[in-house]
Amino acid sequence: MTQLPPLSAKKLGLVIDLDTCVGCHACVVSCKGWNTENYGAPLSDQQAYGANPSGTFLNRVHSFEVQPEQGEAQLIHFPKSCLHCEDAPCVTVCPTGASYKRTEDGIVLVNESDCIGCGLCAWACPYGARELDAKEGVMKKCTLCVDRIYNENLPEEDRQPACVRTCPAGARHFGDLGDENSDVSQLVAERGGFDLMPEQGTKPVNKYLPPRPKDEMPEFDVLAPYLEPVAQDGKGFVGWLDKALSAMPGGAK
């Protein structure tokens, strides 16, 4: 069993806006690309061109429908990756100490050279956010692009996770959720950001912003004054037109 370190003041994580996510999977594939080439073993694919392709992804988008009691059904796109929990059960369950939570920023990582691929951590994670790489036999998970966010070989503006940099709709935000004045903390406060499955007691660092209410356009009664008729037919309209034009600047003929 591995001990969690004392809580860091800095809590790096993601804020994901479910109101804006269009479900395009850009984050999924950008993550796949960066993390195949970088941190640890590549994210492998089995039966890549075969009957049942499968591969390792650190981030996936799930889509599900919600049927409100009244009104139209809605489709929610829900990107999911490691939430870098404060009370991370994947760390405490690890028999070798390979899973750990960084003391300086709270990022949860796997030290692949110590990982025996036993899969306990994936079992312990209530979010299903870890995937055992079938080729390498080591556990893979979101690193919050720890090899990007501090990387002095990247321009400063690019020192953010690949998924955040690539998100076309701007639905993903990265920052320090331990600092209540940070942009991400402000966003969580303004938009009512929430924890995923708080009943699990994992205290996730990542937050989700809820979809805004949908299909709430005012009934026509409220908007009716905007369509007060000026005419009933073409002839009446021409009569109105004459009046309307003469009322416009320079209109008196």
Added chain:
Amino acid sequence: MSLDQPQLDTSPAVSDEVRKTTCYMCACRCGINVHMKDGKVAYIEGNKDHPVNQGVLCAKGSAGIMQHNAPSRLRAPLKRVGERGSGEFEEISWEEALTMATDWLKPIREQNPEKLAFFTGRDQSQSFTGFWAQGFGTPNFAAHGGFCSVNMAAAGIYTMGGAFWEFGQPDWDHTKLFMLFGVAEDHDSNPIKMGIGKIKERGARMIGVNPIRTGYNAVADDWVGITPGTDGLFILAMVHCLMKAGKVDLEYLARFTNASVLINEDPKSEQFGLFLRDKDGQPQVIDRNTGKLAPWNGKGVEPDLAGTHRAKGVTHRPVFHQMADRYLSDEYAPEAVADRCGIPAQRIRALAADLARVAFDEAIELDRPWTDFRGKKHDKMVGRPVSFHAMRGISAHSNGFQTCRALHVLQIILGSVEVPGGMRFKPPYPKPATAHPKPHGKVTPGAALDGPHLGYTQGPEDLLLHDDGSPKRIDKAYTWENPMSAHGLMHMVISNAHAGVPYKIDTLFMYMANMSWNSSMNTGGVTKMLTDKDENGDYVIPHIIYSDAYSSEMVAYADLIFPDTTYLERHDCISLLDRPICEADGVADAIRWPVVEPDRDVRGFQSVLCDLGARLGMPGFVNEDGSQKYQDYADYITNHIRRPGVGPLAGFRNEDGSGKGRGDVNPNQIQNYIDNGGFWLEHVPENASYYKPFSMDYQDWAVKMGFYDAVQPYIFQLYVEPLRKFQAAAEGIGERQPPEHLRERLKVTMDPLPIWYGALEDDQVDLDEYPVHALTQRPMAMYHSWGTQNAWLRQIHGHNPLYVPTKIWEANGFAEGDWAKVSSAHGSIVVPVAHQASLNANTVWTWNAIGKRKGAWALDEGATEATKGFLLNHLIHELLPPKGDGLRWANSDPVTGQAAWFDLRVKIEKSAVPNEAQPAMPAIKSPVGKGPSELDWKVGK
């Protein structure tokens, strides 16, 4: 730090070098940074400086590394050695391949150039391929617009000098209400997502009008689940509501549209329905200053929307009066259209009222002075902050042209085009139909065609007909069947060539067009046409040459294959002469360049055309001494001159790279682009940023930049006079007359003011038997097959269920894992179904082109794409069901010829679970083998 915490290098080297080029994973054409390690592609991300994507990149773009390294890449030129369709090929040298092509094409060019049909699919070099076809002398050239979205493009150009996507975009920074119509998850990909993100951040609202609530519609604040094919009716009902309430921008309509232009209203006159013109041919308005006739563009003229004119016994009324007569009619009242559209009348009213509220109560003003073409100075820019976007969803119907027109008329009466918060054109657009070429089709053996193939007809005199009335083009573009077919009809080429109607051809030459699979209606029928033999045992279509980078389904049906490069191995120019990538605030173009050299015996298709053009001695491709003019496409991009000072690339012109828009050839131009990140961008001056068609500030800048050679301000055409000219011909006016069987249809469909009529297929199909609408969409994470089936993306979309709404799901007693037989008047398929509640109650749909044929794309024959994936194309025919008159009626829009994919009607019933999706076409032999079973793609090991 915990004792257990390992030391970690948080600043590892990212790459040896970053090479900046342009993505080709779809038609969006984003800028990409290609990170190189050891000379190999290691990682691809968006280019932050690029005007299209500003750093972001979609799933397709990020998976480019899998496209570039795909096992399905063709490796060398191929010569067919088995029967067509068998996939039996032999690799040959380029010399042998080019000699073979030359031997086929040279006699054609010298005797009957029209016997070559050259169609180039998802080509991004149409100004070049068109130039090649023109030099060859065949009238038979087009790209894929006819089966894609020509209704949108043509309606936009005829109405206001541009449509959406490449032509224009919402003013994302100022709009307060954005209404999105139709299936639009791919056109244009990243800018729309970025725009939606922007308006959400600002708290602006978005309304989605779409039978299907996925993707962008899933995040829309309000969703209108409209019945397919009724968008035009819904739009005209909103026009009715707005006009009836006087919620129209009168000042804008009077000044900047032809609402004030006078029309001859004497039914006995030859000029009936045409504009009153002065001796210079300028349409006339009543000037409010004088109460007298004046040309629309006269200095200081204030056109009157209300003034009528009577002369020589003929009454002339302004266009706006005719619009009032038509759209105030109860025919367009919300109550009259509600059932048909599947939208309650009160909801239509509420939506119209909301547009009115935002356009007029929330108007915005920018303090930017500008001068209009009548010399009037304006001290500010007034904006109506409602904006729209639409694409194939509304256009891929047989009423698509008029529907797209209706949408533009709605935008225009609200005064929301080219104003702050509305829709904005992207330079070099706007450009009215009259500033585009007319179509050309005059064939001279051994010589070039008389001009560019594609253009905008202004009346019957511009149709491409022989004296006997027969079509000049194999696809019957620019005939009475579809007089404004501005992009040609690629979907009719094989069918017509096979039928020998209007004539037989010798060689079909295609590029990036998967015609034996997802790019054709009636897939099974088309493969038969491609393999059919005549009584002598010869193929009905004698020769087929095809160029593709990958082992697509079409490869097996060609006799000769020119293997293309991947997008990272090639030169390209994203040219202003073609389909530009500009933004509303800037003019831009871009290049691709070989960031890696091919490791196979392949060549960029355009370079092959440079060689082939020279072998054929074509004008434009040989020097005076007969030698090859352009060594390759890069040479053409750098040195070709289209008009004095204007070439394929507008940036870094002149020897020193100083020329913007216009200038001499710069031998280092491509290197200048590479050094600049692969693109060139010049900003629109601030006082020219809106009102572009009417603004002298913009017009002067446009001439300076070389978009055109003289200022050409114009007004929006609510009433499209060329449509009236075709309609008048159908009424018997004029020399050039349509055939009798088309008269009635032309009278209806060529209406100069937008109308709505039901899908043409609905007249031929028993709607009680086939009551359900069936659609396709492209997923955001996968484009249609112009690339390969990508190892990463196929894990996101590896097969495609048919999505079924609750009512139909329950009526059939469907459960998860069930399959259904889906039938149309033309054929049937058996496919897996899935439930979707957020869907129009009478519509089913699936993802487009996920289904693959066994043996294609280097996939295993058991791949889910082939066993569970399927195409709806089997249910759609390129012809309407026979009417018993012996005529071939195309399943196309009668104005433009756009393929009416989305008119499809089906019935659906539960089926036993088959072994695999039906019809299961036999496997084709792969010319490239199969892909590896496992991937762990790390370059920098």
